[in-house]
Amino acid sequence: MSRTKPTSRFIIFSTLTLLLLFTLSSSVLSSEPVNGDDEDSEGIEELLALDEQADQEEEQQEQGVRSSEAELLTKAQRIVVELNGDNTKRVVEGNEFVLVLGYAPWCPRSAELMPQFAQAATSLKELGSPLLMAKLDADRYPKAASLLQIKGFPTLLLFVNGTSLIYSGGFSAEEIVIWARKKTGVPVTRINSVAEAEGVVKKYHTFAIGFFENFKGPDYEEFVKAAIADNEILFIEVNNIEVAKVLFPDIKATKSFFGIVKSEPERYTAFEGTTFEKDKLLQFLEYNKFPLVTKLTEINSVKVYSSPVKLQVIVFAEEDSFQKLLEPLQDVARKFKSKILFIYIDISDENLAKPFLTLYGIEESKDTVVTAFDNHMSSKFLLELDPTPSNIKDFCSRLLDGTPAPYFKSQPIPDNTDATIQVIVGKTFEDLVLNSPKNVLLEVFTPWCINCETTSKQVEKLAKHFRGSDLVFARFDAAMNEHPKLHVVDYPSLLFYKAGDKTNPIKLSTKSSLKDLAGSINKHLKARDKVTKDEL
Numbered sequence: 012m013s014r015t016k017p018t019s020r021f022i023i024f025s026t027l028t029l030l031l032l033f034t035l036s037s038s039v040l041s042s043e044p045v046n047g048d049d050e051d052s053e054g055i056e057e058l059l060a061l062d063e064q065a066d067q068e069e070e071q072q073e074q075g076v077r078s079s080e081a082e083l084l085t086k087a088q089r090i091v092v093e094l095n096g097d098n099t100k101r102v103v104e105g106n107e108f109v110l111v112l113g114y115a116p117w118c119p120r121s122a123e124l125m126p127q128f129a130q131a132a133t134s135l136k137e138l139g140s141p142l143l144m145a146k147l148d149a150d151r152y153p154k155a156a157s158l159l160q161i162k163g164f165p166t167l168l169l170f171v172n173g174t175s176l177i178y179s180g181g182f183s184a185e186e187i188v189i190w191a192r193k194k195t196g197v198p199v200t201r202i203n204s205v206a207e208a209e210g211v212v213k214k215y216h217t218f219a220i221g222f223f224e225n226f227k228g229p230d231y232e233e234f235v236k237a238a239i240a241d242n243e244i245l246f247i248e249v250n251n252i253e254v255a256k257v258l259f260p261d262i263k264a265t266k267s268f269f270g271i272v273k274s275e276p277e278r279y280t281a282f283e284g285t286t287f288e289k290d291k292l293l294q295f296l297e298y299n300k301f302p303l304v305t306k307l308t309e310i311n312s313v314k315v316y317s318s319p320v321k322l323q324v325i326v327f328a329e330e331d332s333f334q335k336l337l338e339p340l341q342d343v344a345r346k347f348k349s350k351i352l353f354i355y356i357d358i359s360d361e362n363l364a365k366p367f368l369t370l371y372g373i374e375e376s377k378d379t380v381v382t383a384f385d386n387h388m389s390s391k392f393l394l395e396l397d398p399t400p401s402n403i404k405d406f407c408s409r410l411l412d413g414t415p416a417p418y419f420k421s422q423p424i425p426d427n428t429d430a431t432i433q434v435i436v437g438k439t440f441e442d443l444v445l446n447s448p449k450n451v452l453l454e455v456f457t458p459w460c461i462n463c464e465t466t467s468k469q470v471e472k473l474a475k476h477f478r479g480s481d482l483v484f485a486r487f488d489a490a491m492n493e494h495p496k497l498h499v500v501d502y503p504s505l506l507f508y509k510a511g512d513k514t515n516p517i518k519l520s521t522k523s524s525l526k527d528l529a530g531s532i533n534k535h536l537k538a539r540d541k542v543t544k545d546e547l
């Protein structure tokens with residue numbers, strides 16, 4: 012089974028929500044065991060091999076071979092306790108805080124998460140966190156896995172005095188650290204010196220900063236509530252204006268201040284609301300936490316899809332072309348800040364790019380493509396001009412005005428001269444089916460549907476049988492074409508469009524025999540004749 016093949020339902024709806032479902036389901040697929048030598052699982056084998064090499068490398072280190080990235084990782088791996096059939100219960104129940112990673116060696120997503128987890132373990136140790144980090148090969152120790160209720164891979168669970176809490180943070184090392192600290196009693200990090208502040212700036216990509224005179228009062232209380240409720244952003248508090256300026260240079264020395272800092276061109280954003288309320292602070296972060304242009308990855312996809320910014324412009328490009336476009340694109344993004352979310356997808360990353368491009372029938376594209384989704388309206392748009400910064404900017408302005416027509420995919424208009432069965436595409440559906448004065452029998456199929464071929468053969472026979480009658484036979488490939496007035500979810504479908512009333516096509520059973528089908532077509536044709544005669 013192919014991961015990128017769209018389902019029939021997928022063609023009809025076009026919201027990111029569904030894309031999300033699709034991506035998730037493809038992740039589930041990708042977590043199934045793969046036969047043979049799967050490239051994706053190489054990562055984890057390397058990691059496991061690292062464990063075994065540990066002693067050897069230590070020797071080398073003593074001989075003066077200095078720290079490589081691999082060695083750092085190896086060290087980190089050793090901070091992580093390995094759970095097994097014997098120690099799992101004891102470790103989980105005997106410690107106040109245990110963060111468990113349930114993985115399977117063959118699962119590529121586990122392989123992706125493992126080094127982040129190990130790195131987080133090192134950082135947490137340095138920070139003096141009471142949290143114990145542990146990993147369990149759930150494939151090898153299924154009993155221990157079921158004891159902890161680990162069902163999929165990878166799974167992260169925090170055990171607090173033996174009771175589990177579902178992980179709700181991000182999946183980079185930094186985000187794991189932040190989440191773990193929030194859930195183990197350190198929701199806010201207090202920074203007292205310029206040196207500490209400089210350390211934070213160096214170390215963290217994104218953080219929220221609160222400035223409060225005495226760490227007291229209702230504003231401060233709301234700030235702490237927000238810090239606890241948020242699952243992914245580091246909250247920093249300061250009360251010294253000189254220290255605060257290292258973190259947020261333009262800070263206004265008011266009584267209370269809140270802002271977000273990101274390591275990107277749009278670095279500093281201050282909260283401009285007048286009242287500090289937990290929900291307002293959180294909403295401010297939701298709208299401002301993404302960089303001007305976010306690169307979509309497996310790791311951040313869920314976070315991106317759940318953004319409250321429902322208008323999303325997606326640029327698909329090769330990495331090189333994108334680097335050239337990035338700066339002008341950031342300028343465009345700045346103009347539409349918190350109204351449009353700008354996303355970049357590497358067009359050569361098939362698993363990420365293809366499900367989107369298929370929605371436009373352009374899955375073979377290699378050049379830069381700019382699309383948009385409006386998740387309120389569930390509609391999709393395509394920039395059909397050159398993807399220059401100024402065209403992208405106009406496209407965005409029109410999206411906000413609501414002027415561009417949603418995109419419906421269509422193959423080029425075919426030549427139907429002499430065809431027994433007319434080929435209908437997205438662009439001709441209106442003219443040749445809805446506006447045609449004739450009866451139309453439309454076969455809607457997809458290339459991959461199981462029974463479509465059988466139905467196609469029947470339709471060919473029927474077309475011959477009814478040749479010369481007032482009935483046009485037509486065919487519509489729903490994988491390559493769409494029309495807003497054609498709502499089909501099952502393939503194949505046979506729709507009888509009556510002359511004079513095209514709004515409610517009659518659905519014929521594709522399970523009927525040829526004879527029954529011919530019978531019902533005759534009946535519908537006669538019904539119409541009768542109506543017209545009565546009217547006369």
Ligand SMILES: *[C@@H]1O[C@H](CO)[C@@H](O)[C@H](O)[C@H]1NC(C)=O
Pocket residue numbers: 107171172
């Ligand atoms: C865990 O249990 C210990 C001992 O009963 C208790 O002191 C501690 O507060 C508990 N921790 C949490 C986070 O509930």
